[in-house]
Amino acid sequence: MDTKQLTDDQFPSDVKDLQRLVASLQSQVEQQAHSVLELKNHNDKLESENVDLQLRVDKLLQQLFGRRSERRTDGEGQLFLDLGDEATPEVVSALEEAVREAEQVIEDAEEEQKKRKSKSLIKNDRKFPEHLPRIERIIDLPEDRREGLKLIGYDEVETLEWIRPELRVRVNKYAKYVHPANQNQGITSPERPTGLVQGDRFDTSVGVEVVAWKYFYHLPFYRQQDLFAGSGWTPSRSTLANIETAVEFTLRPLAEHLRSLLKTDTCVGCDDTGVVLITPRTMPDLSNHPRGERISEVFAKAIDSGKPSIRANFWGYYASRLPVVAFDFTVSRHRDGPDDVLGDYEGTLIGDCWSGFQKIGVRSDSRITLAACWAHARRKVDECRSAFPIQVAKLESLIRMLYDIEDQIKELGDAERLARRRSLSSHVLGQIDEYLASDQMSSPKVLPKSNLGQAAAYICRHREALGRFIDDAGIPIDNNDCEQLMKRVATGRKNWLFKGSLSAGERAANLMTIIGTAIRNDLDVHAYLEDVLRRALVGETNWAAMSPHTWRESHPESIREYRQDERRQAADRKRIRRARRRRIKK
Template identity: 75%
Template sequence: MHAAPRKSHRGAVFLCAPNGAFVGELYNFAIMDSKPLPNDLDACHQLIAKLQSQVGQQATELSLKDKLIEEQAHSVLELKADHDKLDEKVIELNLKLEKLLKQLYGRKSERRVDGEGQLFLNLGEEPTPEVISALEEAIREAEQIVDDAEEAKKKRRKKRPEQSDRKFPEHLPRYERVVDLPKDQREGLTLIGYDEVETLECTAAELKVRVTKYAKYAYVADKTKGIVSPERPTGLVEGDRFDASIGVEVVAWKYFYHLPFYRQQDLFAGSGWTPSRSTLQNIEAAVEFALRPLAEYLRDVLKQDRTVGCDDTGVLLITPKAMPDLSVHPRRERIGEVLENAIRLGKPSIKANMWGYYASRLPLVAFDFTVSRHRDGPDDVLGDFEGNLIGDCWSGFQKINVRSDSRIIFAACWAHARRKIDECRSAFPVQVAKLESLIRMLYEVEDQIKDLDDAERLARRQSLSRHVLDLIAEYLDSEAMQSPSVLPKSNLGVAAGYVRRHWQALCRFTEDATIPIDNNDCEQLMKRVATGRKNWMFKGSVAAGERAANLLTMIGSAIRNDLDVRAYLDDVLRRTLGGETNWSAMTPQAWKAEHPESIREYRADERRQAADRKRTRRARRRLLNKSTGRR
């Protein structure tokens, strides 16, 4: 088969096979015209062979160019994919930066404030009669709350004394100092009385040394019987060198006032005694050793409650130079594993954990120290607990019902869910405003039913709260929360996924009246650890961490009962050193009933006033919603 050249209409010559199939373009027609074609067959064959060689070479070059273009296109796609990933990373980092800046410089309070784009709650097109009745009742209640608040405000203004007329408590000791005119200015004047001005003074704490003399008697007739002396009581430390009051001061200053030992040295030095830090540490250890059985008893009593909240925070633990003796420690396996790994890797410290437990109904709290954030901690403390556990959706909590054979039921915290949604406000203002309006309604219901008995509270939750929860679920599945409006990997998409995944646990408060809607009480409890951590900074050993947990258990429970912490610790410490083991009589709630003079009434008043202000704010908001025609 021979190929013959054919002139194209574009002015170029193509090489074609006899059947008309295209072989290749030869060269420009103008070039063909400038040089005549050969007449003999051999010359034609040579020309065709030459042209075929050129065509093959051009085809090879075209193939290389196509391959190069394909590689470049692939590189462009890879660069585009890398660029998209970098864009996602930049967005993620910007969100993290915004979150960190908010944590550093933003509002610390989580109280919701109406902002731009904030929506009022709409309870659906056809709310049930129970919901309508509850709304009408809420409006009537709101009007009454606002009226009572205004009346109370007027009464407080009338009763408020002038600054000069305020008196200090009568039980404070007083002494008088008379300021008179000079004698030469009193001539011809008659004294008609005095203007009294009360000025409060403060002096440094007074330290006294008690010298106790124990009588010694000897048998004169029979010296072999030895010396007879009165029985000596058990002291806080060997030799009874420090009274219980010193131990109470050291412990209260550290875990109630959050003063580390080096600051306590300055306070004691101001009173004339400068102890070493090791002495203060030994005193703390002695107090904890005496009160440890009471702290363990408080933990056991706390677990008698139906619902317990749990939260945790990190504490720095100094890595020991050598493994301590853990042969009798109940958690020796886990502690040994963590410490051995830290020693092997040469870590100077590890992040241990302090856990807080908050009883829903009983006025008790408890703390526990672990060397890591491992589920062994809650599993160990709650090993004999039967009831509800409320907390964040940490993986260790989620499966606790499986590990406990349904003895413990996990309930999720709505404050955590709301916090995740609120972090998306800048990027999704409309969706966040709608979701927060619905969540706010859940809290409105809780505010209305908090004074009801368990049966009525549960009934309201199952009617009102369930209705609002259905609206939240409906909105999460609506078009406004789906792609492309909200991408699954966006911050709001992740927050919505969090709510969807833990929906059953978030709704559990509607199944038991003892379950609170959130775990805020326990989270606030952990502030004591966070504040102390900024002062004493770290724990030097596992034993020191466990001592802190026991002392925080007692101090935290006393605070929850509004007790004078020092008076409570002083009394129970002296009773414990005296050999008393009736722990039920030394619980804060029992001690409170016997010592009303040591109750800090102003703390209860502060909480009551804060609750009244919150109820008034919510009542005004309900009335505002009514005036704007919103439900």
Template identity: 70%
Template sequence: MDEPRFQDDSLSSDMESCHRLIASLQAQITQQASELSLQEKLVEEQAHSVLELQAASDKLQERNTELTLRVEQLLQQLFGRKSERRVNGEGQLFLDLGEEATLEVVHALEEAVLEAEQIVQDAEQEKQRRGAKRLYRDDRKFPEHLPRTEKTVDLPEEQREGSTLIGYDEVESLHCKRSELYVPVTRYAKYAYPADKTQGADQERGIVSPERPTGLVEGNRLDASIGVIVVAWKYFFHLPFYRQQDLFAGSRWTPSRSTLQNLETNVEFALRPLADWLRGYLKTDRCIGCDETGVALITPRNLPDLSGHPRRDRITEVLGEAIEKGKPSVKAHFWGYYASRLPVVAFDFTVSRHRDGPDDVLSDYEGNLVGDCWSGFQKIDVRSDSRMTFAACWAHARRKIDECRSAFPLQVAKLESLIRMLYDVEDQNKTLDDTARRSRRQSLSRHALDQIDEYLGSEAMQSASVLPKSNLGIAAADVRRHWAALNRFTEDASIPIDNNDCEQLMKRVATGRKNWLFRGSLASGERGSNLMTIIGSAIRKELDVHAYLEDVLRRALAGETDWASLAPHAWKAEHPEAIRTYDSEERRQAADRKRVRRARRRRLKK
């Protein structure tokens, strides 16, 4: 009986061991499952961390690329070439016209090549002719109208003994003398008439003197010529008042800066109607270019009197906010307007870069407005009730594309070559009338535009090669967004392909800003815009600015109000001696060089 009991005890012990083993295994499995769960969570957290690090790395890489491009742009602005022209087609592709080119386009290309060959041949012949003429010409003499003094240098008497005088060698030497101030004294006679006894004993004797002309300042202590010099020095030669003081001091007269400012104020007041007339005349053109640039305006202590000012609300808002926040200055803006066909320019001054500036100046204008793709120019046709039509500038679009050259050399070279085709067509259209120009734009320029449109939608410009947020992607998107405005020049022959003429005009403001640095008041900015309107129009007609200003100012002070006859283009016809012929000659030579350069490039494409 004992043996079965022993077997039962043994079996029970084995079962308990098995249970303990199973429990231990279960505990180990549970522990391992828990550890595995923790490891999975750790792996998941690490995966999230890796993704976050990857996203941060991508953002940093994108930021690094953006900053690198920005550094390249700044270096280009500081040390790079200012001209946008590519020397000898550097980086450009020679393009064919495509298989879809029409016979008219092919024929036009053949004509362009033949014309280019003729231009180059004529240029070579002219170069040889000038070279031959230079070999045999006499020494250039100074202008005959310059005053001359003669001085004879002879040998000592002891060396002249036994010799015969056979003539003289004349040597002309140009000298310069510092400008001199002089003070004419005008004596006005005074006559006294005896009292008329019949009118009573208290009748005073009458004193009569000749009528005195209207002077620039009270008492005519400073002549109009001084005011003309002050204005011409500041807005033509870009000399601030403190430098003008030094120049006048060299002539032994040292005016205060307030005196110089008062002279500028009086000149502007006398010629303000002429500036207003020029602005009105500019708006009779079919097409106007517009551009702007910033300038610092010193914040006044108190708001100026703006009673009756057409922009009172905007000025009050901007200057009031600056005064409240204690800003030392605000960024004001000079606006330039360039007539496409008429010989006139205009300037305007605003306290901010707001579209109410052009809207106010062009409030009664009907025609085309050319400019960059600034948001204020967009929808101007809607704001003006279809009085104006906006045309975008191809030079501005090309500039944005050219900034992407380092990152996308092939795409940029292709696009710039296509854009160059547009400019080649315009170069050939310069001598044509409006009908022929519009016809060639509709055929040749339209064909080049179609190729640009096709390439912008090609695989080379898709996201696989050009990301939408890259600089080229953004530039291409801008071209797409303003495509209708960029094509508008093909619809009207009066619209130029770009706004370069107006942008060149704004260089006068930029050069002046580097010298006089800021505008001291709202009135100073508005005075500057009026004077630059008059001087800029005179420069466009290649006039001697000093001679023009002095004659016009004296006639205005004398009471003349026929501003049409005082405008630069009308005044030029009456005063051919005041035309700067050297300036027109330099412009002609520069245009000829550009024409030959483009002809040589077109000839290489045949």
């Protein structure tokens, strides 16, 4: 019986028929309820997927079109926090001191700004540096217009000119002598110095230009051809590659020394980025290579599968206190890269919580301790801002407070900085732990599989490593310095696109180690490279004396002071910005 077609006069009068009708209606209601429940579950699933996809879209849009700086600005929902009602007197006193310090920082900044303005008003006719050569040209009136006039002086206008680099060929004539009475003694000639390449065809200055153009200015060889051609010489790309190879071979011991020096620091940052490596047509001879087994495995797999290229890796290492950086090249993102470079290292490694880093303490027999990076944790939280604005605002405010504390104690000695971290930073970390365990961060408000749920799980899972900076004044709160270092690889990669061979990648790592360390020491890269390259070619092996931080002491004229000024001004702006924020909290 179709219950949908029943009218009032069609209802059965028999009790059993009525019971059957009721049972049928009940079954239909249950089926409809089940269908509604299924539709609701499906709708909830679609909404969850929609939120997840929207977060991914927002993240991609931020990566493509958003600002690259990680500076946090105050937006809707952003919180200004104190240190909590349960703060100890020491913590409260520190907060009050921070506000007083903020007032002083702002007052000093305003006074400095007034001084700069007054100086700029006094010195308004800026001239070019005095050491630059000057060619005077007198521009006078025509002779017929000067009649009856008296010359009273000249108005000087300085115009800077650029002259294209000039190439020249130095012809070395080595005298040859023979003994006139006994020609069997052969020819006697002056001893010839070791050249950069066989036959001494290229001076060290050419080698320095090739290397600096590629790894300092990020110019690939085909662009270098145009630059050299503009000066009258058009080298082949293979010639430029041979010159690069000769420079790297000469300075390779210097790169190895810098890597060894880096490992004497108590804390080292590590980060990595990918690069395309062309798959070799045949397996190279790796019998004497220290990583031959792993490289052979990767190459064999790529050759057998017919892959034209593989994803190799550059690794960057940044000493926290020593002015040294280092690079390494591997054919894959395998943990044997850091394990090999840090094989004899004893100290703290700071980086992200990549699986290869998480167990490095076990693999190194506790020689190495991992400290996690708060910048990585903050990024994971920030990606969830559109879906969870209140929770993200709270968490980012707490994380920002950690950075404010670091800003306040930056100039203090190790002992006092460590004491502040153990009191102030430890208190803030406790507040972060409490908030992550609160109802605001629990289901159903934040589901475990949501982006914010996963970000919170990341912080909780790596809480010990994230809090390691509390117990050591030499450990930075994040790995941003090393990440900035890796931008040099990313910028170069956009220009030279790929590495053609294993040896090319290893050469690049050695040259970037030397150039990167010179940049960290604010050196004129050309002047530094040319001096150490000439010294290495004549046989000097005192690599410690040729290290950038030592070399700069005897070459103050090659220090780029404007880079130091730029960093100082950027640091001052950051301190003032944070000081104004602390003053608002008062």
